[in-house]
Amino acid sequence: MPQRIRALIERLAKLSEAEDWAEDLNPAQMTALTYLDRANRFSRAPSHVAAYSGSTRGTVSQTLRALERKGLVTEFRSESDRRSISFEVTESGHALASAQKMLDQVLTALPPESAAALELGLDTVLRDLITARGGKAFGICRTCRHHLKLGAGGYCQLLAVNLQPAETGQICHEYETAG
Amino acid sequence: MPQRIRALIERLAKLSEAEDWAEDLNPAQMTALTYLDRANRFSRAPSHVAAYSGSTRGTVSQTLRALERKGLVTEFRSESDRRSISFEVTESGHALASAQKMLDQVLTALPPESAAALELGLDTVLRDLITARGGKAFGICRTCRHHLKLGAGGYCQLLAVNLQPAETGQICHEYETAG
DNA sequence: TTGCAATAGTTTCGAGTCGCTACTATTCTA
């Protein structure tokens, strides 16, 4: 049973990634782009992309350069730490990242409760797997243990910054489960 | 919501495939090996592996040669059609194919009803996606429209052959949904 | 303060993958 589920996951992923080529992006580039599109401003450095995608800084460096060449992301060097770089997704990058794929259509056609169950199940499995391997989880800001609700927006106790409402729904590399 | 589910699937697959390297196999080789390990005797040709894994015959040819070099599969040329080749998984190949991965452990730890829901959901999504793309589904023999129950084993109306009990639980490349 | 370690990112290189095209061999078909 678990092996069948694993086979299903791997096959689905492969089929889904096969579509990336249609956009002139390889799967690694598409993963980086969609990640950057959903990550908050503290989580858009090459090393964060590397940690998220389970790759290395060197490889990600090439991937991001390709995305920049194609005008999908823009590089911003930090003022405070001149070693670090943050990437912004451009308008055309955002359009590509949020383009609907065939898998999305199929998922949308699913009964809502099935889709919800699927998402919950997969999310649980992913977090368990990451915990077992000792990696970073990369969760949604507002569900993090360091998050405080503050009016419409929020406050991060770890980074000691105020958060815009929209930011609290983005991915953060510092995420830790509330439990 | 669908995009999040897709991201979960792709991330899980990548994490899972990262483990393949530990066995000295790349993901493509592992996919081919586990497929061959679960496929019935009519479904173990290079072209079947190619269709299953969404690759090409040429690429799969290389993959299978690598598996044979490592002693995980053995080649058998057909008597009836001298163009075709069928691959058998060796004992060590079977051991590798059925080795438990971390993802399997995590899945096993899941409440049974959650696991069942997950499998059902993923299976539905995969079949829908394959249908939308016009590919072959590759399902379990005994649930196929051409399958007839016959005593302990079965009978395939398409290939006109009797089936051993164990065979009816294997993957067939001729599979078609009963509905 | 100064020097060493740690961190962020890049570059280069080599092994390996993948798909495409062209090819052989065999079987089907009209």
Add this chain to the structure above:
DNA sequence: TAGAATAGTAGCGACTCGAAACTATTGCAA
């Protein structure tokens, strides 16, 4: 029986990925 179709292989070229070495910057500790 000739030509089309099918099964598989070979070789090439583009590309990917990760490892190791490198630069630049920052943190830390004596």
